[in-house]
Amino acid sequence: MRRKGILNVKLGRAISEMGHDDIMLVVDAGYPMAYEDRVIDLALCPGVPDLLTVLRAIRQDMWVEAYHMIDDAKANNPNAWNGVADVFPDALPGVKPNAWFHEDGYRNAKFIVRTGAWMPWGNVALVSGIPVQEWFGNTGGTVPDSWTERHALNVKHGMTGVE
Template identity: 30%
Template sequence: MKKSALINSELSFLVSTLGHTDEVTICDAGLPIADHVQRIDLALTHGVPAFLDTVKVYLGEAQIEGVLMAEEFKRVSPELHNALIDIIEEEKQATGKAISVAYVSHEEFKVRTHESKAVVRTGECTPYANVIFQAGVVF
């Protein structure tokens, strides 16, 4: 049995197959997911699992170097956005690696998810609680 926190087999397999700059989206319950992109659906009910809980577990397994969010996220849901930024800052400190943070419109964000290797759907029901993580390298 795995020793790390991530025990979901689909998500664990995804992380183990990521290459440098591959992208993974973690989203709320309402983000549309393109048919051609792998869907890892963790949603059970409203709020379960929570967006931030999913992000924390993912970051416990995956090295990232970039983050992309919708501009609307910081304006419409500032509390959750700021909590995500805090987690990203903690990740920078823990890994000693630079992590770029960028923003696009929500419409551009939805199109960009089509390039993700997978989209992980949570039960989060906070507007614009979506993030694209770009894989980094551990060396």
Template identity: 20%
Template structure:
């Protein structure tokens, strides 16, 4: 049995096969997933699993260099957005590497998900709880 934090086979494979600048989206239960993009659906019920716990688990085994979020996330759901910013700060401290944060309109964000290697759907029901991670390198 795998010993590290991330036990989900599809997620583990995805992380192991990411290359520099590849993008992965983690989203709430309502974000549309583009047809050609791999969907990893974790949603069990409203709120399970949550957005932040999914982000933290993904980050436990992924090196990232940037994130993209919708402007509406920080405006409409400021508490969860702040938790996301704090999680990114913790990751920067842990890794010793800067993580660039950028924002797009929600419509532009949805269009950007078409570039993702995969979209990971959570059970989160907080509006605009979505993030695109850009893979970094460990060296």
């Protein structure tokens, strides 16, 4: 039996299959989608599991370089907006229009994780990242200047490499 981390088999497998720059959508209970192999439905009942609980679990197992929320979320769902920022303080935040989540985001997401989140604007696109220092450390060179800021953010928030 697994000692810690994500116990859901499909979600654990999905995280293992994520590559750099792949997108995982983590969506609320009302998100419209077709149920296909890339969908991981965790919803049990309204509010269970909630968005932030799912994101905290994903953070333990996945390098998240950036995340995007619906552009209206900051004004209309500050609990989700601030909560996601707290879960991923070392990721680069961004916004996308609601239509992106239902069109390009939906088409391009490698996986879609449905939570029981019972709220509007409760969708987050996670962009998979890399452990910067370790990744570039195997080159024999130094971390390129374009990545030093990302690495500094990782270190500041305790994400220094693979344990």
